[in-house]
Amino acid sequence: MDNNGANGDIVLEISGLQKSFGDYTVLEDIELEISKGETIVLLGKSGTGKSVILQCIIGLLIPTKGTIKVFGEEFTNLPEDKKNLIRRRIGFLFQSGALYDSMTVRQNLEFPVIRQPDYKKSDLTPKVEEALKNVSLSDAVDKMPSELSGGMKKRIALARTLMLDPEIILYDEPTTGLDPVTSNEISHLILEMQKKFNVTSLIVTHDIPCAKLVADRIIVLKEGKITAMGSYDELEKSEDEFVRGFFEFS
Amino acid sequence: MAADTKTSQLQDVKKFRFKFPESVESLFLKVAMLSVFALKCLKGIFRPPFEFVESLKQFYEIGYKSFGLIAITGFIIGLTLTLQSVPTLNKFGAESLVPSMVALAVILEIGPVISSLIFAGKIGSGIGAELGSMKVTEQISAMEVSGTNPFKYLVVTRVIATTLMLPLLVILADSIALFGGFIAVNLTNSTSLELFMINSFSSIDLKDIIPAVVKTFLFGFSIGVVGCYEGYNADRGTESVGIAANTAVVISSLLVILIDMVMVQLTSIIF
Ligand SMILES: Nc1ncnc2c1ncn2[C@@H]1O[C@H](COP(=O)(O)OP(=O)(O)O)[C@@H](O)[C@H]1O
Ligand SMILES: [Mg+2]
Numbered sequence: 166m167d168n169n170g171a172n173g174d175i176v177l178e179i180s181g182l183q184k185s186f187g188d189y190t191v192l193e194d195i196e197l198e199i200s201k202g203e204t205i206v207l208l209g210k211s212g213t214g215k216s217v218i219l220q221c222i223i224g225l226l227i228p229t230k231g232t233i234k235v236f237g238e239e240f241t242n243l244p245e246d247k248k249n250l251i252r253r254r255i256g257f258l259f260q261s262g263a264l265y266d267s268m269t270v271r272q273n274l275e276f277p278v279i280r281q282p283d284y285k286k287s288d289l290t291p292k293v294e295e296a297l298k299n300v301s302l303s304d305a306v307d308k309m310p311s312e313l314s315g316g317m318k319k320r321i322a323l324a325r326t327l328m329l330d331p332e333i334i335l336y337d338e339p340t341t342g343l344d345p346v347t348s349n350e351i352s353h354l355i356l357e358m359q360k361k362f363n364v365t366s367l368i369v370t371h372d373i374p375c376a377k378l379v380a381d382r383i384i385v386l387k388e389g390k391i392t393a394m395g396s397y398d399e400l401e402k403s404e405d406e407f408v409r410g411f412f413e414f415s
Numbered sequence: 416m417a418a419d420t421k422t423s424q425l426q427d428v429k430k431f432r433f434k435f436p437e438s439v440e441s442l443f444l445k446v447a448m449l450s451v452f453a454l455k456c457l458k459g460i461f462r463p464p465f466e467f468v469e470s471l472k473q474f475y476e477i478g479y480k481s482f483g484l485i486a487i488t489g490f491i492i493g494l495t496l497t498l499q500s501v502p503t504l505n506k507f508g509a510e511s512l513v514p515s516m517v518a519l520a521v522i523l524e525i526g527p528v529i530s531s532l533i534f535a536g537k538i539g540s541g542i543g544a545e546l547g548s549m550k551v552t553e554q555i556s557a558m559e560v561s562g563t564n565p566f567k568y569l570v571v572t573r574v575i576a577t578t579l580m581l582p583l584l585v586i587l588a589d590s591i592a593l594f595g596g597f598i599a600v601n602l603t604n605s606t607s608l609e610l611f612m613i614n615s616f617s618s619i620d621l622k623d624i625i626p627a628v629v630k631t632f633l634f635g636f637s638i639g640v641v642g643c644y645e646g647y648n649a650d651r652g653t654e655s656v657g658i659a660a661n662t663a664v665v666i667s668s669l670l671v672i673l674i675d676m677v678m679v680q681l682t683s684i685i686f
Contacts, residue, residue, distance in 0.1 A: 223560050249562040263557035265549075277561035329561075 174201040176333060176365050177222065181231035183389075184217055191217050193389035195231070201332075204359055204366045206376040208411050209386030215369040216260065218386075219335045222367070223257050224248055235333070253281060256331030256364075260338045262322035264310040270297075271306050274325050281329070296324040300354060316347035323354065327362075334358070336368040340375055352378045373412055385411065433658070433665040449666075452644045453636075459571035464564075470572045477538055477573065478580030482587070488533050489588030492525055493517065493595025501603060510604075511614070517596040518615035523627050526589040528675055531634040534581055535667040539642040542573055543663030546646025547656040555647070570647060574639035581635030582628055626682040633678070634671050641667040 175198050182195035191214035199205055209215050220226040222233055224240060233240050235251055243251070264273050274293045278284050297303045300320040310318060319339060326334060339355065340348035352375040358364060359379065370376055376383055377397050385393040385400065385408050393400055393408045401412045436442040497517050504510050546569060549555050558565040597611045645663040649655040 220556075225556050225559060245564075252560055253562055255560070257557070257560045259553045259557055261552050263553040265554055265557070266552075267545075276558075276563070280561065280563050 175199070175234075176201045176236055177367070178234040178237075179218075179222070179231070182218070182221060182228050182233065183230035184214065184221060184226065185229045190229075191389060192221075195389075195391060197384065197391065199333075199365055199367065201365055202359075202363050204368065204379050204381045206380035206383045207367060207369045207386060208371070208376070208383060209369075213386050214389060215386060216337055219257070219337055219367070219369060222335060223252065223255060253277075253329050254332045256326035256329065256334040258319075258322055258326050258334065258336045258339055260341065262310075262318040264313075264318055264322055264325070266310045268310075269306075270302075270308050270310070270313075270321055273310070273321065274328050277325065278328050292328060296327050297321075299327060299358070300324045316343050316351070319343065319347075319351060320354070323351070323358075327358065330362070331364060333365045333367070336366060336370070338369055338371070340370060340372040348372055348375065351375075355379050371411075433662040448648075449641065449644055452647075453640045455566070456571060456574045456636075456640055456643070459567055460575055464567065466568050466572050469568055470575050473572045473576035474580060477576040478583065481534060481537055481580070481584055484533060484537060485530050485584045485588045486591050488530060489526065489591035490595040492529060492588070493521060493592030493597075494599045496520060496525065496592075497596040497599035498602075501600070513600060514596065514611050514614035515616075515618040518593060518619055519623075521592045521596070522589050522619060523623060524675075526592055527585050527627055527631050527634065528671065530585045530588040531581060531631065531638070531671045532668050534577075534584065534635075535638045535671055536664055538577060539638050539663040539667040540660040542577075542639065542642030543645040544656055544660035546570075546643060547649035547659035550647060550649045551651065551653055551656055566647075570643040573643055574636065577639030577642075578632055578635040581638065582631040585631045586628070622686050626678060626686070630675060630678040633674050637670045637674060638667040641670060 177197070177199040179195055179197040182192055183190065184192040195218060197205075207215050207218070217226060221228050222235070222240075228241055236254065238251065240248065240251060264270075265276065268276065271293055274296055275289055278289060278292065293306065294303065297306060300323055302317060302320055302324070305313060305317060305321065310321070313321060323339070336355065340351050343351065352372070355366065355368065355375070356379050359366060366379070368375075368379065380397055382394060383397060383400050384391050387407060393403060393405060395403075400408055403409050436445055497513060500516060501510065501513055504513055504516065546555070549569070555565045555569070558568060593612070593615055594608075596615075597606070597608055600606055600611060642663040645659040645666070649659040
């Protein structure tokens with residue numbers, strides 16, 4: 166397997182993860198280990214529970230069964246303050262961007278930082294400028310989210326995610342709903358972040374060119390389980406029709 | 416399956432409106448959940464960390480921005496109430512009682528209740544829609560993962576604001592209503608403002624005013640709690656924003672009336 170940049174430390178370990186809503190079981194049994202610096206792409210049809218996996222990892226949803234270890238610590242049962250310590254090392258890019266629409270771009274970016282107990286006020290402005298430069302949107306700093314296009318919102322959301330220098334970034338469909346050119350830009354941005362900061366990433370996407378560009382490993386989710394795992398080239402030639410189906414449009 | 420329910424929801428515009436709980440069981444469930452939510456708010460109000468800046472912002476958004484609406488409401492209540500009671504009281508030769516009758520009605524009942532209902536319409540729906548859309552667009556989750564307690568930041572600040580601002584607004588509405596009454600009296604007779612006010616307060620004691628003010632704190636609290644509850648617990652689809660706003664208004668208006676009834680009974684027992 167081709168683990169570019171991975172150095173073997175497991176930073177995220179999911180075992181026996183099961184998640185049900187009432188009687189409806191979304192995830193049956195998920196096993197996954199991600200090493201430091203690795204980029205994993207998660208494929209699967211809509212509604213198979215990809216977002217649910219991400220939300221379980223960050224603790225927005227409580228798993229019905231199973232364990233999730235982040236940086237070697239069992240995350241699910243931690244008290245809220247300990248959870249927050251780990252959360253600040255994880256970035257989450259929401260599917261909708263989730264920008265706070267009552268705040269300007271600057272306030273959006275500052276929000277996660279000023280709420281950390283140890284932040285320095287003098288660092289704030291340079292940090293905002295740097296994050297916006299990373300996503301090439303320095304002009305947007307005083308705009309409201311409603312004034313931004315879909316692609317700009319995603320980029321600002323990514324900038325906000327980067328404000329706390331996360332070691333792991335979870336991306337929920339970072340390019341969905343964007344035109345091919347903007348999608349490509351975002352994919353390159355993800356790649357750049359990876360190289361620049363050596364972050365570990367888990368990316369949910371339907372965007373095969375993006376997956377091809379960024380993925381060290383691709384996993385395919387089907388009916389609550391991981392049915393295939395491998396490099397892009399391996400999965401593209403998979404025997405399994407279902408798996409191959411994801412690659413046929415590209 | 417999920418797609419089917421979506422389309423039928425879109426076709427059925429009634430879905431956007433408040434629905435009364437279908438069974439006694441779900442009614443009790445709702446009451447229980449609201450009570451738990453209210454208790455959680457109370458706990459949040461008195462326990463650190465406190466969100467001072469955001470609370471101040473909500474005072475402005477919720478209190479200051481309702482000022483105009485409440486003032487107009489108060490003025491018209493006072494004016495019309497007086498205009499309508501003057502002929503009746505004249506028939507009994509009791510026109511000198513007009514100021515105190517108006518003051519009594521306005522301060523004890525009409526001022527608090529009507530202002531609160533208007534406030535529930537403006538602020539209850541506003542909070543329901545705002546938090547509902549934040550929920551649907553994952554902004555509340557985003558706060559949570561960035562280490563902020565969204566309940567404290569969004570809910571507690573708003574509940575504090577409604578609880579403290581509504582009583583002030585009601586006092587304002589009452590004063591303006593009395594002024595409206597003064598103008599109405601002056602359309603037919605002429606009195607000085609001073610005399611009108613002295614007459615107004617001649618039959619009102621502190622023991623009338625205190626319960627009337629106390630109940631407005633409760634109105635404010637329940638409007639805030641219900642608005643936040645509906646928004647914070649909105650479902651995942653976009654239509655749920657409308658439902659949250661609408662349900663917030665219906666339930667909080669109903670609560671205002673119910674609390675008023677209970678408080679009036681309580682007051683008459685205590686005093
Ligand atoms: N908070 C929730 N409450 C109830 N059901 C949920 C919740 N989150 C997700 N689901 C259900 O779980 C399934 C998987 O959802 P999701 O993870 O969003 O799919 P996707 O793979 O497209 O991201 C869907 O059927 C959805 O209805
Ligand atoms: Mg999803």
